[in-house]
Structure formats: C-alpha cells, structure tokens
Amino acid sequence: MSTPSFKSNSKAKDQPLSLDLQSRVYVPYGKGSGMAFGMGAAEQVAFDTIEKYIYAISEQGAVNVVDFVNVSTPTVLPSLYIDLQGAKATDIEICASKGWVIVATSAADKVSNGKVHIFTTVKRTSLASPTKLKEIIVGPLPDMILPNGDCTKLAVANEGEGAIISGKLVDPEGSAMIVSGLDTASPQVNRVSLANLGSDTELIAKGVHLPLPLNALEYWDIHSDVASDLDFADIRSNYNAAVNLEPEYMAWSGDGTKLYVSLQENSAMVTVDVASATATRIDAYGLKSWAALGIDLVKDKACDLTVYSGLYSMRNPDSIAVVNVDNVDYILTANEGDDKEYGDYEEKWKAKDLISSSGTPKPKGMTITQQAKTAYLSQNSDGADSKRRLSVGSSAVDYTNSSAPQIHKTVMFGGRSLSIYKRLDSGLNLTWDSGSQLEEESCKNFNWAHNGVQDEEFSPVNGTMYNTASTKMKKTLDEMNDPNKDGCSNPLGACPLGQTIDARSPKDGPATEAITAGIACGRLIMVTAGEKNGIIYVYDISDISSPALLFVKHLSPASKDKNPGSAYADKTLGELDPESIILVDEQKSPSGNAGVLFAGAWSGTISWWEFQCPSSYVSPYKPTQTTTTTAAAQTMTPTTVADSSFSMWGSVPTLWLHACIFAFAYQLA
Numbered sequence: 001m002s003t004p005s006f007k008s009n010s011k012a013k014d015q016p017l018s019l020d021l022q023s024r025v026y027v028p029y030g031k032g033s034g035m036a037f038g039m040g041a042a043e044q045v046a047f048d049t050i051e052k053y054i055y056a057i058s059e060q061g062a063v064n065v066v067d068f069v070n071v072s073t074p075t076v077l078p079s080l081y082i083d084l085q086g087a088k089a090t091d092i093e094i095c096a097s098k099g100w101v102i103v104a105t106s107a108a109d110k111v112s113n114g115k116v117h118i119f120t121t122v123k124r125t126s127l128a129s130p131t132k133l134k135e136i137i138v139g140p141l142p143d144m145i146l147p148n149g150d151c152t153k154l155a156v157a158n159e160g161e162g163a164i165i166s167g168k169l170v171d172p173e174g175s176a177m178i179v180s181g182l183d184t185a186s187p188q189v190n191r192v193s194l195a196n197l198g199s200d201t202e203l204i205a206k207g208v209h210l211p212l213p214l215n216a217l218e219y220w221d222i223h224s225d226v227a228s229d230l231d232f233a234d235i236r237s238n239y240n241a242a243v244n245l246e247p248e249y250m251a252w253s254g255d256g257t258k259l260y261v262s263l264q265e266n267s268a269m270v271t272v273d274v275a276s277a278t279a280t281r282i283d284a285y286g287l288k289s290w291a292a293l294g295i296d297l298v299k300d301k302a303c304d305l306t307v308y309s310g311l312y313s314m315r316n317p318d319s320i321a322v323v324n325v326d327n328v329d330y331i332l333t334a335n336e337g338d339d340k341e342y343g344d345y346e347e348k349w350k351a352k353d354l355i356s357s358s359g360t361p362k363p364k365g366m367t368i369t370q371q372a373k374t375a376y377l378s379q380n381s382d383g384a385d386s387k388r389r390l391s392v393g394s395s396a397v398d399y400t401n402s403s404a405p406q407i408h409k410t411v412m413f414g415g416r417s418l419s420i421y422k423r424l425d426s427g428l429n430l431t432w433d434s435g436s437q438l439e440e441e442s443c444k445n446f447n448w449a450h451n452g453v454q455d456e457e458f459s460p461v462n463g464t465m466y467n468t469a470s471t472k473m474k475k476t477l478d479e480m481n482d483p484n485k486d487g488c489s490n491p492l493g494a495c496p497l498g499q500t501i502d503a504r505s506p507k508d509g510p511a512t513e514a515i516t517a518g519i520a521c522g523r524l525i526m527v528t529a530g531e532k533n534g535i536i537y538v539y540d541i542s543d544i545s546s547p548a549l550l551f552v553k554h555l556s557p558a559s560k561d562k563n564p565g566s567a568y569a570d571k572t573l574g575e576l577d578p579e580s581i582i583l584v585d586e587q588k589s590p591s592g593n594a595g596v597l598f599a600g601a602w603s604g605t606i607s608w609w610e611f612q613c614p615s616s617y618v619s620p621y622k623p624t625q626t627t628t629t630t631a632a633a634q635t636m637t638p639t640t641v642a643d644s645s646f647s648m649w650g651s652v653p654t655l656w657l658h659a660c661i662f663a664f665a666y667q668l669a
Contacts, residue, residue, distance in 0.1 A: 032078030038459030041604030207284030254324030303443030310375020315415035337414020460565030518583035575600030
C-alpha cells in the first residue's frame, strides 16, 4: 500500500546475490476445499504483514486463508475462509494496522454497480473466520482497490467494461473513486469522473487509444460487413468519450496527494488530485516503434528477433507500480497488451484478414494510406507472420469519415517490455524502456518457454473446470486435448509449455502482467513475470535511469515437459498466470529476509522466493548481521506479542525506532 521511497545511488556492492524458491502452497478453489487446475483459485492475493496470513480470492466466490508465519511450510487453513456467496471477486487488499480484509466484487452482469466488502482479519490470539463489517456500493466492475499508506482512504478503479446484453452493447463510463471514513458507519464515496478529460478528437490528439470512438461505432454498426449482427444504437445516441476509458490499475503518489490510474486498453494514465477527487490530466504511454528494435513475430519455434519498418505497438500495461526516488515519482509499467471485443466486433485482427497480400484492406469500405501500405508490404517481405495481430482502434485507423475509415499505421498490442516514466507536472517522461530485452533473455535462458503459453484452456478434459465451463470453453478444452487439433500426443492431452514455443509471438510475446517494487538488500528492486510463459525478471532500479537486470528465473520448470494437469496432479506445477506479485521487505517478512510472493491464478498456487544478500550488507532492522542464507532464514520464527503483532527483534516501539533509524540512514546515504 505504501509507495516505496528511495534515495538513489549507483553503488552495486549490496545487490542481491540470488532469488531462490523456498516454498509453494496449493490453494483450494472453493470454501476451504476443492482442488483442480484451471479454476482460478488464486486470482489475487494479499498478505497481512502483522498477523502473517495470506488471503487468496477465488473466481468461485471464496477467499481462502494461508498461514504464512513459517515461510518454509505455508499451510491452508480450511476452516478459516470468507464466503462471497458466488460473487465474482476482482481484487483483495489488507489494512494490517486496522485489522481489515477488503474485497471488491463485480455485479453478475459486469455493467451494474459493484461492491467493496470490509471484513476483520484472522487473529492469532483467537482464531476465527473473518467477520463482515460493512459493504460499500461502488461503480461497474471495480477491477482494483488500493488503500493509501495509513488506510485512511481507499481508491477504487471502476473499469466500466461493456457487455452485450439482449443483443445490445451496454458500456458504462469508466471511473475512479476515493472512499474516506472507512472506519465510520457510512463511508464517504467520491466519484472521479473521466468525462472532463476531452472529446474523442482531443484524446486521440494526445495519443490516447480509443477502441471504439463515436465514428468507429457508426462504421461498425452501420457500414461494416458485420453491421447486421451489431446493435450499437443506444451507445451512439448517448455517447460520451469516457465510455472508452477503462481504469485497470492504480498507484498512490509518494506523498499521497495524487492517484495514478492506468487505462490498459487506452494505453494511457490519468492523474487524480485526491483532495478534490478530480481527474486533472490524461497522458498517453506512447507508441513503441520496432524499426530499430528486434521483435519475434513468427511462430516457427525459433528465437529470431527482427526489425520491421513502420511497425508499432501500444504498450497497454496491465499493472503499474510507483516508486519515489529523490522525492520524484516514477511510474513502472508491465506492458502486457489488451484489446476489446463486443459480439462480432473485434479490435484485434489477424494481419491477413485485415489487409490482403497486395496491401488492400479487406473490411468493407476501409482504405489505407500509401505510407501504411508500404510499411505493411515491407513487413511481409521481411518475414512477419501473416497472423500477427493488428489493431483497428484509433491508433491505427482514422475514422473521421465513418463510412470509409483509413488505416494509417500498423499497430500491435503490448510493448513486450517494461517501462519507467518520470512523472512531471507537464506529464509523463519516458525514462527507460527494456526494449527487446525480455525476448532476448527468454531465448537465452528459457528458450523452451520463449513466447509460450499455458493458461486455463490447457485444463485436462473431463476435469472439474470442463464440467462447469461454458459450451465455448468445453469446445476449446476438447480441441486443446486432441492431438489431431491443438493437443499433443506425447504426453497425451494438452501440450506442455515446452511444446508451445512461439505460440504468442504473433500476438503479444512475453505478456508481462503484474509488476511490483520494493527494498531488498538495501536496493530498490523491480520484479515482473510473463503471464503465459512464467518467466521471472528481476531488476535493480536503484539507479532509476539505468536499471540492471539481476535474475531471470522460471516459476514452473516442470512445465517444460508436463502439461498443467499432470504437473498439478503430482504437485510439481508452478505459477501459471501470475497476476499477483508482492515484494515483502525484510522488516515485514516472517523469515527476516526480503522476498517475493507469486500467485498463479490458474495454477491455484502461491510460492515464496527469497533474496540472498551479500555478506557486506548490514540490515538496519537487525541488531547484529551475518551473511544472509536460506538456512538461517528458516530458523528465525516470529513470536507472538501482546497486541497480536509479530516481531523478531523486539517490541512494536522498538520496530518504530529501527524504522526511524533506517529512514535517517537513507537520508544520509
């Protein structure tokens, strides 16, 4: 919840020596029971730094509790859970100092208002399931919640994602909310409207991507080949540009006066003034050019990174994080990529279906500029896969003439990178981008996982998920397990990750989704992981303008040769779809060593990885310091104190003293 603060320096002597797996726990998808791959048992997790419990929300409507007081043996407590009664949970956070578990849930139809629920945390002094304290009505699809540092305020990102209901597109406006008075009977909810940020024309001029501006709605609904299958009439008659803006992720500024709201599908960020609950500006993350950077677009099971003239991609970050370095906020982005799909309208097209081999657009009435045509043909001649995914949103297509829109750029989804932006009063300044490094490193370290894919669709046929899935998913599962279609004959069933090399290359590549930052070994560390391929990337960003890659690891080595069902059954499966990553510093870690929690949504697993610090590192929290080793870490068990907090080195006042000394030391550094 608190934004990491750091005083920069370039000394690398105390960089972590390694990041190593210590333990893993498999979480039920139901209320303390039910184990199966692909059921979304750990969609998001939160860690109570005082009581040392992990909370995992399941898409099946339950919150399971994991005892994490001993990092080597995390244990699910099946009798302690929160029953959400089937509600679709979207996020979970802990206010440890207040003793609160906060859960966001969406309405069943996604377009109606959602809720935020506040429960008590589990207490070690008197074990009992969390008790519900209150619920708060928020906006449509509250995709993320985030308390500020002292839990006096709660930010809510209402994505406002649209849906086809009774044949019509219903698309509410996205918004943010700031909730105060959480400990009162009636918390105050302030809605932050995004409607004042500009018209379609103004937003597009700023580089903000709009999947369906008004003129695009008119083209697809009236003039396109699929017009007869769409009904966008209600949206067009009540249109506001804010229906295109969809908050996905948030972070607080270092001083808590601002809220940064990331709009994934728009590849942009909104700055909110907290005091007035007002959106003050919107800034695009900018298009990324591949004219001088290598990118793998070809599904050929090889690691070939090629440059392509005239090819761009939106960054489309899912997760963001904020660090405050030398009293300046920096926004860290994991550039995953995402798109919109409403019935027969799809924003993401295969290149060959959008533009012919001669460079002529295929959709009815659509044209192309000579510059875009030349670039497209050049990419084809350089070997780009004809199935590479291109956008038909505003970054690529000019819909000024709604009956004859014009392709002016070839634009893909996702930056296949991490970016760092310096936040200035004038907007965002791109300080650093990892370029092609993620793909280069996956080829070098885990070529068997390079741009590979494992997700819920790789669930074994006739499993629990199959019996409860939609008709469309059942068909997909059948195909994924059929060696004559998309499955594999050795091993029989869904393919292992090692047999899906390059599957995502024409789409979004590494697809890093979650990102986190914090302090380890006295250094400022950034951690991310690929959503589909499970590769971890760890950077030292103590020098914020020149990050250093420290480690490249893999969350699930068994996936090289085992499909998820087999690896899940024999408990060798690691995290698949790691949507939630938490860096825990040494002060809050149960073992006394900084580490990272990775939660796999589809694998239903949570793993703990610890940093090993060099012998030269002197911890500001420990009275004496020796070389930090895994063995030593396992022997340091916290003890219960009177106020139910946990301390390894003394009382709560003593910890406050250590914290003050630590902060003062950083100022002197």
